[in-house]
Amino acid sequence: MGNLLYGYCSYDGILIGMNNGHSLLQWESVSIIRTRVYERRDIVIQYAVLIVDDDVKLVKLLQTYFEKEGCLVYSAANGLDALQVVREQKPDIMILDLMLPGLDGLDVCRRIRKDNDIPILMLTARDEEQDRLVGLEIGADDYVTKPFSPKEVVARAKAILRRTNKEVVRSGLIIAGKLMIDLERHQVTKAGLALELTPTEFKILELLAANAGRVYSRLQIVEQTQGHTFEGYERTIDAHIKNLRRKVEINPKEPQYIQTIYGIGYKFASETNE
Structure with missing residues (x-):
């Protein structure tokens, strides 16, 4: 471009x-x-x-x-x-x-x-x-x-x-703290720096961020981002979430954006401390 x-x-x-x-x-x-x-x-x-x-x-x-x-x-x-x-x-x-x-x-x-x-x-x-x-x-x-x-x-x-x-959504943009997600261009930046996400990681982040505060089970994440599922696949969501946190969070061990709801699944925080 x-x-x-x-x-x-x-x-x-x-x-x-x-x-x-x-x-x-x-x-x-x-x-x-x-x-x-x-x-x-x-x-x-x-x-x-x-x-x-x-x-x-x-x-x-x-x-x-x-x-x-x-x-x-x-x-x-x-x-x-x-x-x-x-x-x-x-x-x-x-x-x-x-x-x-x-x-x-x-x-x-x-x-x-x-x-x-x-x-x-x-x-x-x-x-x-x-x-x-x-x-x-x-x-x-x-x-x-x-x-x-x-x-x-x-x-x-x-x-x-x-x-x-806290989150500004305009013209295909989701802004939360220092994180910006451009839904139209499939781009994600943190503090103005471009992040390299896989297609699956982007789909998961888009799903959670566009519905901030809503909790999704692993199975729901698979179905809505992959369109299909098979036995055991939903557990791979944990690996994708781990990789996402490593890229988007300031401290992946204390996530501000992608939060775990134990026994259920994950959600994107409706508010952050940034």
Whole structure:
């Protein structure tokens, strides 16, 4: 497959992003600056973040830090465009500046909370205490006061996602802690590093992770991943689970993801300590 290329659309549709010195194709005219992603096997999307701020330099700075975490980044410079991105792209979290032209951050938050529970991290100035309180009251999850460290913004965003949604499932992706499972491409990564799984191991992991919290017997795992069974085969599931843990767990002897339910079978944890 080709390299992962990041590009940005300006307000008049003129390409301003480049990668490795090569221009991408010009895209359609849009009012939203957004990141386009082309597949590459060794880079994964941890989650999608929408940054809403009219300060272009600040947006690019935050975008750089989020992309280093393996995130897909969308950007909007005003409230109306932000609402459009939320509606069309369904990002996992929003970084929202309160001081926006036209529709301000508080109004954006109010509109979103009418029918959407996307986590919202507010960006505020030190003298906006009342706005911060109002923002929290109408549904924002947390705030960061300017000036701030980009690392702090990323850390707070990740903390919000841990609190609000341990496993993020979007567009064929299952994200749990540092583990990411791409169901469409049959790829698994841990902390951004690709793991080599056998077809059987992937099928077992997909079954358990897509049904987190549900307990499966060995026989059920065989039937749903192999489509057939024969006497004694279900015991080989233990060997597959052992190999899976060795690859996906930080400490296979104390598994965080694939847990044994003694006397019954296995389950994928609905919550992790990562």
